[in-house]
Amino acid sequence: MKSIVLPALALVLSTAFASANVIDGTDDRDSLLVIGPSLGLSPDEIDRIRKVSGYVGCFQPTPSLGSGALFLNNQQILTAAHIFFDPETGARRSSCFFKTQDWEAVKIDLAPESAVFGALPPKAGSNYDFAVVPLVSPVPGAEPFPVAEDKAVKAGDELIVVTAHPAGMEKAVPNEVPVVQGCKIRRVPISSSITSFYRSDCDASGSSSGGMNLSRVDGELVYRGITITTGLWREPALHGAPYDEKRGSVTTSLGTDAAILEAGRKLAVETRFWSAGPATD
Numbered sequence: 001m002k003s004i005v006l007p008a009l010a011l012v013l014s015t016a017f018a019s020a021n022v023i024d025g026t027d028d029r030d031s032l033l034v035i036g037p038s039l040g041l042s043p044d045e046i047d048r049i050r051k052v053s054g055y056v057g058c059f060q061p062t063p064s065l066g067s068g069a070l071f072l073n074n075q076q077i078l079t080a081a082h083i084f085f086d087p088e089t090g091a092r093r094s095s096c097f098f099k100t101q102d103w104e105a106v107k108i109d110l111a112p113e114s115a116v117f118g119a120l121p122p123k124a125g126s127n128y129d130f131a132v133v134p135l136v137s138p139v140p141g142a143e144p145f146p147v148a149e150d151k152a153v154k155a156g157d158e159l160i161v162v163t164a165h166p167a168g169m170e171k172a173v174p175n176e177v178p179v180v181q182g183c184k185i186r187r188v189p190i191s192s193s194i195t196s197f198y199r200s201d202c203d204a205s206g207s208s209s210g211g212m213n214l215s216r217v218d219g220e221l222v223y224r225g226i227t228i229t230t231g232l233w234r235e236p237a238l239h240g241a242p243y244d245e246k247r248g249s250v251t252t253s254l255g256t257d258a259a260i261l262e263a264g265r266k267l268a269v270e271t272r273f274w275s276a277g278p279a280t281d
Contacts, residue, residue, distance in 0.1 A: 010120040020168040020205035021230040022240050023183075023249050026045075027170040027203050032162070032178040038235035039182045041162050045221055047103075051142040053212050054100040055164040056110070056133075058093035062086050067164040068098060070144040071132060071223070071256070071266045075271055077110070078256070079210030080228055081117045081131035082124035090121040098135055100142070101164065101178045108135045116263040118195070124227035127193035128252055130261045134271050145214060147256045153198050153215070153224055157185040161215040161227060167206035186250070188242055194196055196255035197228070201243045204230035204251045213253050225253035 002107045020027060036046045056079045063086035066080030077098050084093050096110040118128030118163055162180045173179050183202035195257060204227055205212075211227040231238055231248025239251040 005267040020166070020170075020203055021235075021238060021249070021250070021251065021269050022170075022203045022208050023201045025240050026137060028161075028183070029169055029173075029179050029181040029203055030167065030171050031173045032180045035092065037181075040216075041160070041221075048143065048145070049162055049178060049201065049212075049214075050102045050145050051139065051178075052101060052107070053162050053164070053225070054098060054102075056083055056098055056210055058084060058112075060093060062088075064092065064093060065164075065207050066209040067162070067166075067207065067211040067227075068133075069210075069223070069226075070139060070142055072144060072147070072268050073138075073271075074140075074142040074144065075133045075138040076132055076264065076267055078130065078212075078223075078226055078260065078264065080124075080133055081122035083117070083209060084112050084115070084117075084131060084133075085121040086249070087124065096133075098133075098139075100139060101176055105176060106139055108133070108137055108139065108266065111136055114267075116267050118259065118263075125252075127191065127197060127254065129228055130195065130226065130263070131258050132260070132267050135137060139245065145212075145221055147261060148217040148220075148222040148224075149257050149261060151217050152257075153188055153196075153255060154186055154188055155185055157215050157224075159183050159185060159199075159200060159202060159224065160221075161202045161211050163208050163211035163227070166204065166208045166211075169205070185191065185249045187245070191258075194259035196197060196258050198225065198247060198253055199245060201249050202227065202251045202253075223256050225255045228252055228254050
C-alpha cells in the first residue's frame, strides 16, 4: 500500500512559535478578502466560501483545532479525522464544534459519535485520516461546493486552498476571515488505498488540516480535496525550498472521491432520518 504518512497538521492549542512549510519561495497565503479576486473568485463565490468553511475544533479531553467545510449538504462537514482523537491515548475528543467565517459567523456543535471515520483511531497523515461529521443542526443558507467525481484531478490543476487560520503565517489575517492560497497539483500518485490523494506546492502549517481544496472544472468551482499533511513545517531549512517530495517540501491532500465520497453519501442518508437530533453512544 502506498503510504502518505508525514507530520499531520491539526494544531494542539498549547503549541507555540510554529513556523510553516513554505514551498517555492514566499508564503503566499493571505486573506480571502484581499487576494480572492486575484484568484478569480467572484463576490458571490467569496461569500459562499465564508458560509461553508471554517474552524473545526474540540475541547475535551485535550484541545485541538483545524479546518473543515460543509460536504454534500449543509449539515455535515469533511475534515481531518485526527482532529477528533487524542494523539497520546487515541481517545475520541468531545465538545466539538464547527464555526463558519461568514460575515455573521455561525457556531454549531458537532456530533463525532455519529461521524464516519476512515479508521478508529486514524493514523494522522494517512490515507485513512478523514472524517465526515454531522452537525446537530444545519448551517442556514449554506450551499456546499459540488464534487466533480467524473473529472479526475491531474498534475497541473490549479487549486484554491481555504483554511480557517493556520499557524505560522507571514501575513496577518483577522481570525474571522478565511485564509486562501493559489497553488498547483504537482503529482497524482496511483493509490492502492481506500482514498485517492495528490501532491501539491501549497504552503501549510499547524491548523491547516482539513482545509478545503477548490478548483475549477468547466468553469465551476468544485470541492477537490482536503489538506491532510505536509513536510517538516517546523524545519527552518525547508522554508521557501523548491518543491521536492523526497526532502519533504510538499503538501498532500486526500481527494473527495472514492471512500470519502461514499462516506459522505452514507452519512447524508442516515441524517435524513434524524428527528430529535443525532444518535448518541
